[in-house]
Amino acid sequence: MAYLELKDIRKSYFLGKEEFPVLKGINLQFELGEFVSILGESGGGKSTLMNIIGGLDRKFDGEVIINGNKLDHSQEQRMDRYRRDEIGYIYQSYNLINHLTVTENVRLSLDMTTLSAKEATDRTMDLLKRVGLSEHAKKYPSQLSGGQKQRVAIARALASDPKIIIADEPTGALDAENTEDVLKILDEIAAEGRLVIAVTHSQHVADSGTRIVHLAEGQIDGDEHLHPAYPVDKNKGRLTSKPLSFETSLSTAYKHFKFHFARNLLIVAGTAIGLFAVILFSGLGNGVQGYVNKQVNDMVNPRSVIVTQYVKGSDASGGSDSGASQQSMMAELSKGAATFKQSDVQKIKDLSDVTAVQKIYTAANVTITAGKKSTVAQTLTNWNNSSTNSSIKYGHKPGAGEVVLDQNTVAKKLQKGSGKSLIGKTVTLSYTAQNSQGQPVTVKFTAKVAGISSSSVGANYVNTKTLTKAMKDQSVKPNASSLAVTANTMENSKSVAKQINKIKTNHKRVFTANAVSSMISRIETYISLITNILAGVAGISLLVSALMIIVTMYMSVADRTKEIGILRALGESKKDIRRMFIAESLIIGIFSAIVATVIAFVAQAGFNAALSKIATYAFIQITFGNVVTVFVIALIISLLAAWLPARHAAALNPIDALAVD
Numbered sequence: 318m319a320y321l322e323l324k325d326i327r328k329s330y331f332l333g334k335e336e337f338p339v340l341k342g343i344n345l346q347f348e349l350g351e352f353v354s355i356l357g358e359s360g361g362g363k364s365t366l367m368n369i370i371g372g373l374d375r376k377f378d379g380e381v382i383i384n385g386n387k388l389d390h391s392q393e394q395r396m397d398r399y400r401r402d403e404i405g406y407i408y409q410s411y412n413l414i415n416h417l418t419v420t421e422n423v424r425l426s427l428d429m430t431t432l433s434a435k436e437a438t439d440r441t442m443d444l445l446k447r448v449g450l451s452e453h454a455k456k457y458p459s460q461l462s463g464g465q466k467q468r469v470a471i472a473r474a475l476a477s478d479p480k481i482i483i484a485d486e487p488t489g490a491l492d493a494e495n496t497e498d499v500l501k502i503l504d505e506i507a508a509e510g511r512l513v514i515a516v517t518h519s520q521h522v523a524d525s526g527t528r529i530v531h532l533a534e535g536q537i538d539g540d541e542h543l544h545p546a547y548p549v550d551k552n553k554g555r556l557t558s559k560p561l562s563f564e565t566s567l568s569t570a571y572k573h574f575k576f577h578f579a580r581n582l583l584i585v586a587g588t589a590i591g592l593f594a595v596i597l598f599s600g601l602g603n604g605v606q607g608y609v610n611k612q613v614n615d616m617v618n619p620r621s622v623i624v625t626q627y628v629k630g631s632d633a634s635g636g637s638d639s640g641a642s643q644q645s646m647m648a649e650l651s652k653g654a655a656t657f658k659q660s661d662v663q664k665i666k667d668l669s670d671v672t673a674v675q676k677i678y679t680a681a682n683v684t685i686t687a688g689k690k691s692t693v694a695q696t697l698t699n700w701n702n703s704s705t706n707s708s709i710k711y712g713h714k715p716g717a718g719e720v721v722l723d724q725n726t727v728a729k730k731l732q733k734g735s736g737k738s739l740i741g742k743t744v745t746l747s748y749t750a751q752n753s754q755g756q757p758v759t760v761k762f763t764a765k766v767a768g769i770s771s772s773s774v775g776a777n778y779v780n781t782k783t784l785t786k787a788m789k790d791q792s793v794k795p796n797a798s799s800l801a802v803t804a805n806t807m808e809n810s811k812s813v814a815k816q817i818n819k820i821k822t823n824h825k826r827v828f829t830a831n832a833v834s835s836m837i838s839r840i841e842t843y844i845s846l847i848t849n850i851l852a853g854v855a856g857i858s859l860l861v862s863a864l865m866i867i868v869t870m871y872m873s874v875a876d877r878t879k880e881i882g883i884l885r886a887l888g889e890s891k892k893d894i895r896r897m898f899i900a901e902s903l904i905i906g907i908f909s910a911i912v913a914t915v916i917a918f919v920a921q922a923g924f925n926a927a928l929s930k931i932a933t934y935a936f937i938q939i940t941f942g943n944v945v946t947v948f949v950i951a952l953i954i955s956l957l958a959a960w961l962p963a964r965h966a967a968a969l970n971p972i973d974a975l976a977v978d
């Protein structure tokens with residue numbers, strides 16, 4: 318039984334409906350150890366026949382029988398394996414992969430064998446030595462002569478230890494000396510017990526083999542045995558093939574990425590800008606949200622509910638979520654409203670979840686004098702449950718006979734510098750109020766500065782007893798402007814506010830209550846709205862990034878069409894080709910995400926340093942989660958962007974791909 322048998326092979330090409338028969342019933346038998354030359358006129362169908370034997374062409378009639386088994390083109394994986402195991406291709410135009418070195422070109426098929434990395438390297442070096450190219454191992458194909466390129470191609474064809482070597486005009490582009498070298502190697506290959514089938518126009522080449530088959534008009538018109546076939550050692554071990562691993566696809570993709578580094582760098586830069594925008598805007602959202610929370614929490618206890626007397630028409634929604642702004646709340650505080658009835662206050666105290674109710678007294682336009690300097694504070698409030706220690710920058714909360722002054726609006730005007738040195742000094746405070754007879758009187762008292770506060774609304778605090786005593790001294794009745802109600806938890810503060818708003822006396826609503834936490838939620842909603850708008854802008858740039866990757870991938874497929882043909886001829890499957898392009902796109906995506914993250918952190922440091930002049934707060938706060946999100950987005954974009962081009966590449970017909978110039 319012949320090792321390779323062709324039975325009635327017929328093949329036609331079609332141009333439109335017109336049929337052009339090329340092979341018209343080829344019957345041939347080949348043995349291992351033969352060096353067969355196929356001679357024939359140009360256009361006679363020699364290459365077509367080789368593509369059929371090589372398992373690249375599937376549209377033909379007849380049978381190719383290898384070692385007793387018929388090739389079944391409907392079995393994609395078995396055909397890939399056939400090309401990997403049985404066939405080594407040598408082309409007239411070498412068909413080396415330009416972005417791989419000589420070693421890497423030869424190694425390609427070995428990556429599809431079960432050899433270990435070291436064994437594969439050793440075999441590669443042995444093959445290069447055999448074809449006399451050890452010294453050129455690290456060169457790229459463009460740095461080799463024609464003869465050297467063909468010897469690399471021979472080494473590559475031999476690498477996976479195939480039984481059949483197909484050489485399509487292997488010496489067509491070589492001078493006489495190189496032709497002799499190549500013929501000698503081909504003869505040695507046959508002598509090793511392989512079947513060498515060489516297509517040639519040259520009688521000299523044909524005479525170097527063991528047999529000459531002549532093809533004319535699509536039929537065999539001559540079959541001459543010059544020498545007997547070389548003997549075959551049937552016990553010789555063979556390499557075992559395996560499908561390409563994902564790591565190899567990844568490393569091939571990385572080599573291509575590196576080879577076109579400048580171009581890819583631009584793509585990475587473009588993609589990174591989109592990702593950078595996402596990461597930076599997310600960080601800005603976090604920072605601003607954190608800043609506002611801090612500001613609000615520093616100023617007022619988030620568990621507190623500020624309650625004022627209900628004035629008809631002043632609170633349209635009547636709900637706790639009406640969300641008073643900071644200014645309106647402070648304005649309410651300073652208004653000086655009608656007296657809270659003790660019985661009404663008791664109703665608040667009786668509510669579940671309420672832990673304390675305290676009156677807030679507010680004096681407006683208070684003149685504060687320290688030594689020879691004086692200034693006017695817009696409001697002065699007693700220290701109450703809604704006040705927070707964190708609003709005090711230096712010193713402590715006001716005890717009996719003590720006051721805390723706002724740093725920017727008061728302290729800095731009384732003392733140069735931070736105002737810290739005022740702590741411990743005594744200041745005089747005075748303001749005008751009405752006494753119980755309705756006459757204007759000046760409430761005046763002294764207090765020791767206990768601390769300096771710093772908040773965006775400029776709050777000055779005095780000890781409650783100290784303030785009420787000073788009022789009483791001038792027969793001014795202390796009227797609370799509002800109540801500071803404290804809920805047991807921040808979450809409950811909203812429901813407490815709702816319940817307070819529902820309190821009725823004689824069927825009339827009594828209070829307007831605003832939970833501080835509602836105010837925070839409202840602000841957070843605005844911030845997340847702005848953050849989302851910014852994310853939308855970033856989304857558009859991401860879309861552009863994705864388009865860039867798609868264009869790059871399509872360009873890459875176009876660039877590498879020939880390479881795809883070569884890899885398919887070497888036995889790579891459609892899946893391997895798809896994976897190679899997806900891997901390259903993933904590399905671009907990951908590089909872009911890394912670049913974006915690095916730039917974002919640099920920008921974060923720069924912006925935060927610049928913004929520290931406005932407030933000592935990190936306005937951009939990139940979290941680990943933001944970084945992870947950007948990497949996930951980058952991976953998704955690159956996968957999506959690679960999908961179509963990769964499918965297109967995998968679907969290419971290997972023969973057409975090889976024919977591309």
Ligand SMILES: Nc1ncnc2c1ncn2[C@@H]1O[C@H](COP(=O)(O)OP(=O)(O)OP(=O)(O)O)[C@@H](O)[C@H]1O
Pocket residue numbers: 330331339357358359360361362363364365366
């Ligand atoms: N894809 C194709 N579509 C249409 N016709 C084709 C195609 N490929 C080859 N042919 C035609 O088939 C015939 C045989 O081509 P083939 O390349 O097999 O010849 P060849 O014997 O190898 O020629 P040469 O010695 O010049 O390389 C030629 O007439 C060619 O024009």
